[in-house]
Amino acid sequence: MRPIDLDLNTFPEKKAIVQKLRSMGMPTPKTEHYRYFGIRPILEREYTLRLPERVPVEASDSIEIVDGVVTKAPEGLFIEYLPQVRVDDSHYDQVYYINHLLTPMVVSIELEESGELRIVHKFTQNNTFTPYRLKISVSPKQKVKILEETVVVSESSLYFYGYDMEIGEESRVTFISSRITHIHQFALFGSHSISVGKGGEFHLYTFDLGSGRTIHNYHTILHEKALNDNNHILFSKGEGRLGNTFHIEHRGKESKSLQLSRNILKDRGRGIFDGLLIVKNPAKYSSIFQDSRTILLNSGPFMVSKPQMEIHTEFITEATHGSTTGHLDGEALFYLRQRGISLEEAKEMLVLSFLDEIFQKLGDEEFRREFITIYEENR
Amino acid sequence: MKKSMEIRDLHGEINGKEILKGIDLDLLEGKVHAVMGPNGAGKSTLSKAIVGHPDVEVTKGEIIYKGENIVGLEPEERALRGIFMAFQHPVEIPGVNNAYFLRTALNAKRKFLGLPPLNAAEFLRLLREKIRELGMKEEMIQRSLNEGFSGGEKKLNEILQMEILQPDFVILDEIDSGLDIDALKRVSDAVNKMRDGKRTFMIITHYRKILDYIEPDYVHILKGGQVLETGGIEIVDALEREGYKIFGEEQ
């Protein structure tokens, strides 16, 4: 099938979603958040639709999802397979609804206690189109850390996936996601909806690296005193197109969102940072902050930065955004070289120092070392 | 002796919380009154109540100034009547030229007094003279109001405004905070020069230091939103030795 030709009449049991999608229309190259991603060649290709099935789950220390199928999971973790879950009715991404339409059963996980969860996604198929989704509910007053990893061995496939996440009141979720792909014909669309309850916190760290095509669209809803703290490192090379887009919607008062984005581009790599922070009228005394910085290592890459604010109340505590796109500081490079450091090494040092703020915030030395190793292997 | 300001049973709230709980205070014409007290005693709230800051709601009592109860007057109406506050943290206003601002303020006052406005040239002459006296940099005339000023420059700018506007009642709100000893001296000298036997000063401070440079005639100790003690400099000495606890403060 060609994803763009999806026949909406074939989903009579999902009326509300169909209706929503009809009002939005299918995504086109002009769709604002796909404008720079180039969806046409991806969505107009012919794939074999491959819907995930339910199989017996093997005990393991992490959840393993192979082509949308849960194959391993920690013992004692309660996983349900739901034909339908409650759907975000104000997501900006058409793919979110398409994904919900096509997904026969949503992998649903309830986290009632504090703890750590590791989720590994494996993509192994060729020329297939696989949609799947996860739902994660976190009970109030818990601290949860989720580590997400992707392993791509597939040569040429399309995957739609995403989380519907509900974070209970005063809970704190730290979500660390590393998405590494080097396969140009591979495309991954993540479409996520996150609702953060009163006083809750959602800390997101994403590490996108490689030359494949991935785009993640996050719709976050913040209730009273909720916090969304987003941090992104993106390294796009080869013919890679890596992007993250956001609509962070402040609905409750005194809510707070901040975004740091650090992007490194080389070859013909493309990077997309597209973040819209919306402060609704009732969300008084909220604060929003965005800071996107990019370094282009050579001529040829393409960076698009769209830090955006939409503010509907006078009572705003802070609303600032900034974005820079440039190159490594020549003076700094020279300084290091004058001290006997090679050009390559000096560049390396400056790139890592450029990323450091995010690693500092994450405060996970092991992860940092791991990432740097991966980065060094792939630069 | 003539009273410049008479505060009677003043009660005031911030965000619905009562901070001033019946202040009674006489401020005598031509005298320097120091107002001291521990954190949360109500010192800043009292000064805000006098200048009509919107944060403070006066729920009861009177502030009689030059024979008139000024509670309920707009901030600018109080300012035009001669009440001036040197702010602890003077706010920065981008794009508003320092000289332009000050001329507008001065001409508002002159209009209030029935005097003709000063034109730009007359005003600049006056401003330059005062700037020289204060040993300030002339370039600050052209800068935006308080923008990019150092802590000391901001405080000096407050004093400059005071020199230009020639108020009758001056509140110095923690003017000593964040100043090094040189800057403190310059500010104090300028204030002392303005003591002319008619102008009244109210110095709000946490520390004794500034009172070595600007000698007060009276010291008032505030605590729990009331005036606990009034006396001379000797009560500051007692304070230095014993801390606020001799006035019932437990720290």
Added chain:
Amino acid sequence: MGMERVDKIINSDYELGFEIDIEEEKAPPGLSEETIKFISRKKGEPQWMLDLRLKAFHAWQKMEEPHWAKVTYPPIDYQSISYWAAPKKALESLDEVDPEILRAYEKLGIPLEEQKALAGVAVDAVLDSVSVKTTFVEELRKLGIIFCSISEAIRDYPDLIKKYMFSVVPMTDNFFAALNAAVFSDGTFVYIPKGVRCPMELSTYFRINAQNTGQFERTLIIADEGSYVSYNEGCSAPSRDENQLHAAVVELIAHRDAHINYSTIQNWYPGDSEGRGGIYNFVTKRGLCEGENSKITWTQVETGSLITWKYPSCILKGDNSVGEFYSVAITRLAQQADTGTKMIHIGKNTRSLIVSKGISAQKGQNTYRGLVKIHESAEGAKNFSECDSLLIGDRCGAHTFPYLESRSASAEIEHEATTSKISEEQLFYLRQRGIGEEDAVSMIVHGFCKDVLSKLPMEFAVEAKALLDLTLEGAVG
């Protein structure tokens, strides 16, 4: 600050909302090939111009009205608009100008005679489409400067028109540009020859007068090598019950070492607090820095119109060319503005600067939308943007949508934006110094806009400041 106070202050009546009573000759409403032929005939145009108009019209018929801007309005019925209105009398000299019109200009603050005598400003006044009077033409002609209506230029300088018209804004660039190309009524043409520095500010006053007429003026300015010109445009329209459409096109071409300064004060009728009667202002303005070291500066003060859709842009093609955009946009009542700029860097070491100040009050919605695009060829290009928004009142909105695209590793883009309200501390500080609330707010707003206002030519700056106060009258801001 009390809301009531602010409302009172902002709710000043539209001071320019009077109607001039002169006989109009109007085309019947509707748009067809016939309408276009009628317009072209009325203007006595050559066949080649009519052909171009028809070509644009056919393209327009296949286009769709764009809806990506953050503005909402009821659908426009293009068949109910009259596309041609001209004062009946043909006017050739100042003496023949209807005293009514002259009086109106006086009310607007641009008496031709006075301006002539005092400011040395040459004014090309466009009243509902036809250029009423061009002054100073002779003086300028001695320098080789051409300053005339676009109709005259089509008649007298066909080679220049054929070469440059549609060269920066193609006739099918967008829906409104295509509409303009088909039906444009009049506008201004300026040509500054090589090495000439235009000795005076050139100025045009636009004004929509007749009911139910769209205003579709077209401006073309060419600055040849090493020349300089500063051009000012002011706009206003009387109060109405129904909305009127305005779709103008401006094209600027700066050759090597040339510099064009283009300033606009836009004060079209903003409509009432429910949005009744305001102007729909859909404008395409674009400048091409064709040659090396050329420079185009756009400065705009936008206080009027119900809907504004406007992105004065620069294509920086010549190496070392410079584009600047300075903007103050105020939306109050039910006004919606979606405005900003596009800076397209193509040449090496090109520079662009964007300074945008948005002020929203009452139910006003103010959007900055800007594109900075650095092509791979634009080695060493630099952009800096600063977009600040000020909110006054809790029913308004301020939105910032920058698009920052870079393909050049030696280029730098820097964008900063903040949104805030007038702080209570600032207001109180000024009031403590004896400055009344209204004056204090006005002072803060002027301070906020200072970087832009200081870019306007002197006489224009005075007008802009007065307009700002008038807009915020009562008089806070």
